[in-house]
Amino acid sequence: MKVELITCQNFRWLCQTKILSVSEVPNSDRSCHCSCHLAARVLYKYFISRRGFRFSCSAFGMIKAVAFPCKASILPFARIEVPNQVKVKGARMELSLTQPDDWHLHLRDGDLLEAVVSHSASHFGRGIVMPNLKPPITTTAAAVAYRESILKALPANCDFTPLMTLYLTDKTSPNEIKLARNSGVVFAVKLYPAGATTNSQDGVTDLFGKCLPVLEEMVEQNMPLLVHGEVTNPEVDVFDREKVFIDTVLRPLIQKFPRLKVVMEHITTMDAVRFVESCNEGSVAATVTPQHLVLNRNSLFQGGLQPHNYCLPVLKRETHRQAIVSAVTSGSRKFFLGTDSAPHERRRKECPCGCAGIYNAPVALSLYAKVFEEAGALDKLEAFTSFNGPDFYGLPRNTSKIKLSKTPWKVPESYSFSFGDIVPMFAGETLDWLPSSP
Numbered sequence: 001m002k003v004e005l006i007t008c009q010n011f012r013w014l015c016q017t018k019i020l021s022v023s024e025v026p027n028s029d030r031s032c033h034c035s036c037h038l039a040a041r042v043l044y045k046y047f048i049s050r051r052g053f054r055f056s057c058s059a060f061g062m063i064k065a066v067a068f069p070c071k072a073s074i075l076p077f078a079r080i081e082v083p084n085q086v087k088v089k090g091a092r093m094e095l096s097l098t099q100p101d102d103w104h105l106h107l108r109d110g111d112l113l114e115a116v117v118s119h120s121a122s123h124f125g126r127g128i129v130m131p132n133l134k135p136p137i138t139t140t141a142a143a144v145a146y147r148e149s150i151l152k153a154l155p156a157n158c159d160f161t162p163l164m165t166l167y168l169t170d171k172t173s174p175n176e177i178k179l180a181r182n183s184g185v186v187f188a189v190k191l192y193p194a195g196a197t198t199n200s201q202d203g204v205t206d207l208f209g210k211c212l213p214v215l216e217e218m219v220e221q222n223m224p225l226l227v228h229g230e231v232t233n234p235e236v237d238v239f240d241r242e243k244v245f246i247d248t249v250l251r252p253l254i255q256k257f258p259r260l261k262v263v264m265e266h267i268t269t270m271d272a273v274r275f276v277e278s279c280n281e282g283s284v285a286a287t288v289t290p291q292h293l294v295l296n297r298n299s300l301f302q303g304g305l306q307p308h309n310y311c312l313p314v315l316k317r318e319t320h321r322q323a324i325v326s327a328v329t330s331g332s333r334k335f336f337l338g339t340d341s342a343p344h345e346r347r348r349k350e351c352p353c354g355c356a357g358i359y360n361a362p363v364a365l366s367l368y369a370k371v372f373e374e375a376g377a378l379d380k381l382e383a384f385t386s387f388n389g390p391d392f393y394g395l396p397r398n399t400s401k402i403k404l405s406k407t408p409w410k411v412p413e414s415y416s417f418s419f420g421d422i423v424p425m426f427a428g429e430t431l432d433w434l435p436s437s438p
Contacts, residue, residue: 093406095378099398099438100365100385101126104226104265104287104338106357107150107162109133114153115417116343119361121160122437125398126390128226128338129162131190132199136167140179143186159400159438163187165226169202170210174217181221187393188224188263189214193245195232197312198342198356207249208256215257224261224393229272230313239297242313243271250275254284263392266340268292268313270323276334277327285392287338288328290367291358291425296321307349308423311342312356328384329377336388339364345420360425363411367426369404369433400438407434 087094105120105127107113120127129150131137137146143164150162165188166172166180172189180186192203204211218225229250230241254262264272264286276286289311297315300306309315328335341364342357349355360367365385372381390397413428414421 095369095381095404095433096401097382097404098386099125099400099402100337101128101389101398102339102341102361102364103128103263103336103389103393104130104289104340105361106130106132106340106342108343109146109149111417111419112343112345113149115415115419115422116341116359116361117150117153117160118155118158120339120341121154121158123361123365123402123435124160125400125438126161126163126395128188129164131165131167132192132197134199136169136199136202137165138167138169138172138202139176140166140183140186143180144183147185165190167192167202168204168211168214168225170205172211172214174213177214177217177221177223181223187395188226189218190226190228192228193230193232193249196228196230200228207253215253215260219257219259222261222394224263226263226265228313229264229267238314239316242267242269246271246275254279258283261392263287265338266292266313267324268316269320273323273327277332279334281334282392285334285336285388287340287389288324288335289338289340289358290360290364290371291315291340292321293325293328293371294321294367307354308358308425308427310349310354310356311340311358314356325371325375329372329375329380331377331380331383333383333388333391335384336392337364337368337385338389343422346414346423347420349423358425359422362415362424363426363431365402365404365435366409366431366433370431373433402438403436404433405436406432408432409434 087096100123102120102124105124107117107120107127107129129146131143131146133146137143143166147162147164154160164186166176166186168189168191177189180189191207192200194203194205195201196203207215215225217223227250229245231245231248232241233244236244250262250264253260260283262284264276264284266289267273267276267286272286276284291309291311292313292315295309295315296318298318299309299315315321339360340357341359341361343359343361344355344357349357368385369378369381372378372384387397408430410430411424411426411428414423
């Protein structure tokens with residue numbers, strides 16, 4: 001634990017930045033002329049009851065905070081013990097986190113890969129790279145070649161490690177799963193129901209028929225299955241496709257293969273939250289995106305049609321967003337960071353038939369910090385961003401650190417390249433948390 005001084009300035013800052021809401025200060029305390037007394041009374045109540053922090057008054061010996069017998073003349077300061085990753089420096093708060101990984105990332109290829117890879121590599125240590133290219137990455141040999149392309153596109157002196165995946169098809173063989181496991185570079189297999197999302201036309205049409213031998217081999221090889229959890233039946237409402245997938249595909253899959261490790265990717269509903277929570281820890285987990293934590297389906301239409309908020313799975317009702325926030329900020333080990341950062345050129349988003357995908361790599365950590373701060377759960381942020389993912393995959397946690405400072409910064413309106421512009425999530429808006437490179 002770190003011990004930080006709570007001064008009058010810091011106390012005012014705690015209120016201004018909404019770490020401590022003025023509404024939580026009783027009327028009788030607001031007029032207190034002793035800032036130490038006020039800090040002791042309010043911060044004790046707040047951090048003990050809601051954040052799990054420890055508080056004590058100090059002067060001429062230690063006095064228990066619960067007594068509050070202080071006078072400004074004899075108790076000139078108070079102090080609060082906060083988790084190691086949180087530091088208060090003057091009027092700025094700083095978080096120190098084990099370097100996160102991105103467990104669901106689209107890097108594309110060609111010019112687009114070279115344009116975007118640095119944004120992910122500057123914040124994340126590793127990334128599970130999605131295989132839905134044209135043509136898709138269906139073999140281990142293709143995955144190895146794609147990995148080399150990514151490594152060549154990285155900035156100099158960058159330690160980012162791409163973790164490759166295979167694109168599951170009706171024709172994938174059990175032997176390909178063995179080759180993937182033995183390669184040392186392929187870490188999972190991605191299930192796209194045919195037609196569910198971008199470049200998924202080559203996906204699975206008969207999971208329990210044609211893919212059965214492959215699933216059995218994946219169990220033997222302890223190879224995780226990463227699931228895009230939506231049915232593609234056109235008769236099912238687009239907002240219900242995740243729930244129907246859980247009931248008709250995912251639940252039967254887990255029952256048939258209880259030892260298969262499954263990640264339900266980019267969950268969007270309370271139904272998915274409940275399903276993941278009902279499964280055994282270590283066998284089923286879920287990635288969660290920034291967009292599904294901070295946006296609901298109203299964000300698609302406010303002020304006109306918003307193509308840069310369009311993604312698949314599509315944004316859902318506010319009740320679903322709240323359920324996902326509650327799940328990830330609860331401290332559960334079953335949920336971890338997966339941005340689903342999916343870049344498209346502006347002209348492919350702002351057109352009569354725009355592509356699905358939100359480019360959030362530059363802002364993801366800032367938005368995750370915002371969500372955890374607003375939920376009063378900054379002490380649980382590091383596990384979500386940096387521990388739960390590698391623990392589920394059986395990989396070591398990163399040893400390097402990154403810092404997020406409470407420093408407002410403006411998101412660029414766009415990123416310009418020779419082939420065109422890419423518009424990031426929250427373009428032109430100001431975010432409160434600024435991440436730094438390791």
